[in-house]
Amino acid sequence: MDKPLRIALTKGRLEKDTVQLLEGLGYDCTAVHEKGRKLILPVPDAHMEVVLAKAADVITYVEHGVCDMGVVGKDTLMEMNGKLFELVNLGFGKCKFALATKKDYPFYDGFGVKTIASKYPNVTRAFFENKGMDVDIVKIEGSVELAPLLGLADGIVDIVETGTTLKENGLAVVEDVAQVSARLIVNTVSLKLRQQEIEAFVKKVEDYIND
Amino acid sequence: MRRYDLITPEGTRDFLFEECALKRIVETRTREIFKSMGYTRVITPALEFLDVFRINSGYFSQEELCKLTDNKGRLIAVRPDSTTPIARVVATRLKDAKLPLRLYYTQPVYHFAPSLKGKSTEINQTGIELIGSNSRMADIEVISVAFSVLTTVVQNAPMNLKVNYSLELGDIRIFRELMHKLNATPAQKEEIHSLIESKNYPALNDFLDTLGDNKITRSLRKLPTLFGGEEVFERASNVFQDERIQEILDNMKALYHTVCAINTEGKVTVDLGLVNKTDYYTGLVIKGYLEGYGEEVISGGRYDKLLDEFGYDVPAVGMAVNVDAVANVIGKKYTPVQTPADVLIVAENGCEVQAVKTAELLREKGLCVEHFLDSENAEQYAQDRGIRKMILISKDSEKEVTVNG
Incomplete structure (x- = not known):
């Protein structure tokens, strides 16, 4: 008997929707609901295991092949740039990457090099490289909105869901960078060695989300 | 100033004992397959001019190439690949050799890996290049070699792994x-x-x-x-x-x-x-996969235009095995046995000549022989290392002793 198919799920923002999806497909997620401190959780009757991890780690585990599949946001995929297959856009966890500044700030005016604060330096770099624009990027770990308010940066590149945080802090979106939603990713070798199982799973997922 | 004299750079590592033995197993077995099919070994330098890797068809990005300068300030790359240097050799020094040429190599390649991703900068590779034929049989030959590597190297005794x-x-x-x-x-x-x-x-x-x-x-x-x-x-x-x-x-x-x-x-x-x-x-493009390794372990294909870039327009096909990856897969299920020496020679002071001569005679018979270097507790030493036989040499006698485990 082969090892169970292992799927890594992103903890937090996407967790609820992902579990809902798995349950919608008919998988028994009791162990995931009652996980306690356990990190690897069995899915009874499905020859499958669920691993809960932080978004960036989901990509690392899938890229190395220790997990066969994963559910992760496009935001983290864009930032990490791993070598894997990105088979399905799951549709939930929708938000966008956007460039925001203080309201009415003339971001594109003048000739000076602008400073951008972001939790996503690679996404930021790629965005401005495409524009042929030189910018200084400052990596911020927590609330990025602070940086322009404190005068550290001219703008931020960050995830925007509803825009409420921006509004409450007097910031506004200048330009959308990219649309983001949850994706089903698959290890490049797993897809080939366990093609039937994985394709069957992917088919079920696609049928479910298209319904 | 901070000194980095006790560690190796990120993406590189030392291989000791079992790890080393596993690599040798993979290299020796693949080499035997290559040799039995008429391939001859070539060694190219680890350092090449950067220009060799900045040709049109073999594209290596700036970020992944490990670069140096030579003593005239020219840009040097540590080879990221062995096929391109071999194409260079064939297009220059082997231009007049009879075709097809069957060449193999066993040498590391270097790519700077992204930081903190658990990827190696130094990858040991072994592979073949079949140069000068675009026949179907050439493709079949290279594919067969790739198959043999996946079957005989991983599946056969002593490992006999049931790996998909x-x-x-x-x-x-x-x-x-x-x-x-x-x-x-x-x-x-x-x-x-x-x-x-x-x-x-x-x-x-x-x-x-x-x-x-x-x-x-x-x-x-x-x-x-x-x-x-x-x-x-x-x-x-x-x-x-x-x-x-x-x-x-x-x-x-x-x-x-x-x-x-x-x-x-x-x-x-x-x-x-x-x-x-x-x-x-x-x-043609070839990939080989082993269960338990997240990337391909074999990679190859037909490259009919690569040699032309070095001025010699001949077709070629080849494939490379990631030795580290295959050793890694084998190592998850199989530990090579480190065999102790067969005999420990314990000689009195002044009996060195006799000790060395006796050891040589035993080695000629195919035994592994160690010399005892201290003056006391030879039996303990043998027991600790699992050596089953000692030969005690003094000026007038030579005595064989069995060591109890």
């Missing part, structure tokens, strides 16, 4: 043909390339929507989904409906059947969406 494996065939010309006919800018084509490579179906569909609905875009949508067993050929014929592509598919199908007939036990698959960006391949 598969060999995959593709042909880059289908993708190139479609891209050639596609009406799009180079930047758009680049984007399509990476979306097909990552089998990113949703993004690929969205992107192709912007280019309009026609025969080519419909084919490109399907290309990354065309992988699996024999049924792929039929699905592909329905998708493409193109004379030139059908000819490639027919050749591939024949090759697929031949390979399946030769390797009845193994699993052969097809992926028409194998379109790795950094490849110099011009036709």
